[in-house]
Structure formats: structure tokens, C-alpha cells
Amino acid sequence: MTTQIWSTVDFDAKGVQTGDLCLPHSVHRSAYGVIPIPVAVVNGAPGPTLLLTGGTHGDEYEGPIAIRRLLCGLDPASLKGRVIALPMLNAPAFRAGLRTSPEDGGNLNRAYPGDPQGGPTSAIAHYMSSVLLPMADYFHDIHAGGSSLQYQPFVSIRRSGDVALDQAALSAARAFGAERILIWDYSPDPRLSTSESNRQKVVSLGGEFGGGGSVSRPGVALVEAGLRRVMAHWGMIEDAPAAPGRPARELQIKTRDYYVYATRSGVFEPAVDLGTEIAQGDLAGQVWSTEDLADRPSEQFFRHDGTVLCLRHPGLVQRGDCLAHLATEVPQ
Numbered sequence: 001m002t003t004q005i006w007s008t009v010d011f012d013a014k015g016v017q018t019g020d021l022c023l024p025h026s027v028h029r030s031a032y033g034v035i036p037i038p039v040a041v042v043n044g045a046p047g048p049t050l051l052l053t054g055g056t057h058g059d060e061y062e063g064p065i066a067i068r069r070l071l072c073g074l075d076p077a078s079l080k081g082r083v084i085a086l087p088m089l090n091a092p093a094f095r096a097g098l099r100t101s102p103e104d105g106g107n108l109n110r111a112y113p114g115d116p117q118g119g120p121t122s123a124i125a126h127y128m129s130s131v132l133l134p135m136a137d138y139f140h141d142i143h144a145g146g147s148s149l150q151y152q153p154f155v156s157i158r159r160s161g162d163v164a165l166d167q168a169a170l171s172a173a174r175a176f177g178a179e180r181i182l183i184w185d186y187s188p189d190p191r192l193s194t195s196e197s198n199r200q201k202v203v204s205l206g207g208e209f210g211g212g213g214s215v216s217r218p219g220v221a222l223v224e225a226g227l228r229r230v231m232a233h234w235g236m237i238e239d240a241p242a243a244p245g246r247p248a249r250e251l252q253i254k255t256r257d258y259y260v261y262a263t264r265s266g267v268f269e270p271a272v273d274l275g276t277e278i279a280q281g282d283l284a285g286q287v288w289s290t291e292d293l294a295d296r297p298s299e300q301f302f303r304h305d306g307t308v309l310c311l312r313h314p315g316l317v318q319r320g321d322c323l324a325h326l327a328t329e330v331p332q
């Protein structure tokens with residue numbers, strides 16, 4: 001079955017268009033209704049196609065704002081190629097300020113390649129896989145920690161095993177100009193957007209640029225400048241902000257041991273900050289009982305060396321929640 005989503009924009013028309021993808025959604029309130037998913041197309045001189053997505057998770061805001069700032073300054077007369085931008089890709093989740101969709105509970109970044117007959121989240125993933133990614137030469141799916149996590153900002157690539165594809169992605173990540181590049185090569189999940197784009201041999205970037213369900217000013221600034229730098233790297237625009245003087249720190253996450261999970265429910269008191277350098281066995285924090293003053297706090301320890309890249313944002317935690325994770329330098 002092909003997609004049931006249709007578009008109010010013509011992806012091949014020149015110039016600037018804004019409109020919607022229309023996802024049929026027949027419900028009690030609206031028998032013939034659609035879920036509108038905002039889309040912009042900027043089409044200049046012949047050249048490559050860049051697919052930009054934010055709001056894959058609906059409580060992550062740096063990417064959506066930076067994409068919209070970029071669009072405001074993008075002139076098709078000075079653009080080589082085409083930008084297709086969907087800054088609120090999982091639109092129902094974005095409108096609700098939630099990581100997952102209130103329509104079907106779906107996590108769009110665990111939904112690829114998607115299913116046109118599934119719920120709205122799966123149908124969006126399928127449209128990405130079957131319509132948008134096949135048009136793309138380059139793809140950047142921009143994330144942040146959302147409501148439950150805080151990140152030190154980084155741009156990322158996901159290794160595909162295709163040497164040329166991975167090298168093109170790494171070159172783009174270096175051109176982006178973040179202080180950190182995370183190279184995902186452990187436990188690839190086939191349901192991720194960048195797993196799908198790797199299958200389709202589209203040069204892809206990801207990244208986390210803030211968190212806490214809030215808007216990080218440095219995160220927005222980094223994404224906007226980084227997108228312009230990487231577009232210049234790909235020959236799509238001429239002018240871009242200067243890159244930072246020193247090269248990025250290239251990081252990796254090797255095993256599950258890089259993550260710390262709560263072993264009891266309660267209130268998490270971190271013992272570290274983002275960026276703290278950790279030795280195996282260091283205290284990550286402690287979880288205090290919400291009930292019994294006689295209870296001693298439960299200490300949670302790091303099981304590996306590394307730098308703290310990510311921390312739990314809300315104080316309340318349940319057993320099984322991720323409290324922190326580490327990354328280590330990629331050996332040169």
C-alpha cells in the first residue's frame with residue numbers, strides 16, 4: 001500500500017513554498033479531517049536536496065526554531081539545490097509538547113521504516129521512508145534531550161558500514177562546527193530515522209542540542225550556524241558563519257555500561273554535572289525515598305570511565321529510568 005498522506009506543496013516548483021502534509025485522520029470530532037504537518041520547500045538553482053527535520057520528538061525545540069530561523073534567511077536566488085524542511089515532523093506530539101504522539105503513543109524515532117496502514121506516527125515514518133528520503137541527498141534530523149534529559153550539545157553521525165557514506169557524514173559533521181561529534185556505532189536500532197537514511201545511502205547527521213523540554217539559546221545558535229556551515233560545505237550556499245578555531249572532540253558510546261539506570265524510585269540527586277570527567281566506580285548520584293525518612297538514599301555508580309554527556313532532567317525517577325550516560329574519546 002502506498003502512503004495516504006498528500007502534500008499541499010509541489011516539491012519540484014522553484015522558489016519558496018510553505019504548506020502542509022495532510023495525514024488523513026477520521027475521528028469523532030472530524031470525520032474527513034487531516035493532521036496537518038507543516039512543510040517548507042525552498043528550491044533554487046539545480047543542486048542537491050537537503051531534508052531537514054525537527055520535532056521528531058515533540059518536546060525538543062532547538063531544531064525546530066533553528067530551522068525556522070534558517071528558512072527566514074534562505075533566498076532561492078542564492079541557493080544551489082533544494083531544502084525540504086519539516087520542523088514539527090511529529091506534529092501531534094509537537095502541538096502537545098510531548099515526546100510521543102498523543103494520537104497513538106508512537107515514538108517517531110522508533111517507527112522506521114513505518115507503515116502506511118499503521119497509526120499516525122507510523123504513517124509519518126512511512127512517508128519519510130517512501131517519499132521524502134528518496135528525494136534527499138542529505139538529511140539532518142535534529143534532536144534534544146526533551147523533557148527527561150539534558151545534553152551537552154553535539155552533532156552526530158551513525159555508522160552504516162559503508163565507508164564512503166560514513167566518511168561523507170563525518171566530513172559534514174566536522175563542517176557543522178560543534179564542539180563535540182558523537183559517532184554512534186554501537187547497537188544500531190533499525191527503527192531510527194538515521195538507520196533508515198543509512199539504508200537509503202543518504203548522507204545523514206543527527207545530534208542533541210539541549211533538553212529539559214526547554215529552549216537552549218546556545219543550542220539554537222549552534223544549530224542555525226551549523227546548518228549554514230554544512231550547507232556551505234555541500235556547496236548549497238556561499239556565506240556561512242566562521243567555524244570555531246579548534247577541531248571537535250570526537251566521542252563514542254561503546255556499550256550499555258556507559259549508561260546509569262535508577263535501581264529504585266524516588267528523587268535523584270546527581271553527584272556530577274554535564275561535562276564531569278568520570279572514573280569507573282564514581283558516584284553518579286543518589287535516589288532518595290519519597291516515603292520513609294529512615295531509608296538511606298540508594299547510591300548509583302558509574303560502571304565505566306568517560307565524560308558525562310547526558311543527565312536526567314526531572315528530579316523524580318522510577319526504577320529503570322536513565323539517570324546519566326557517558327561518552328569516551330574515539331581512539332585516533
Ligand SMILES: [Zn+2]
Pocket residue numbers: 056057060109143144145146
Ligand atoms: Zn529526540
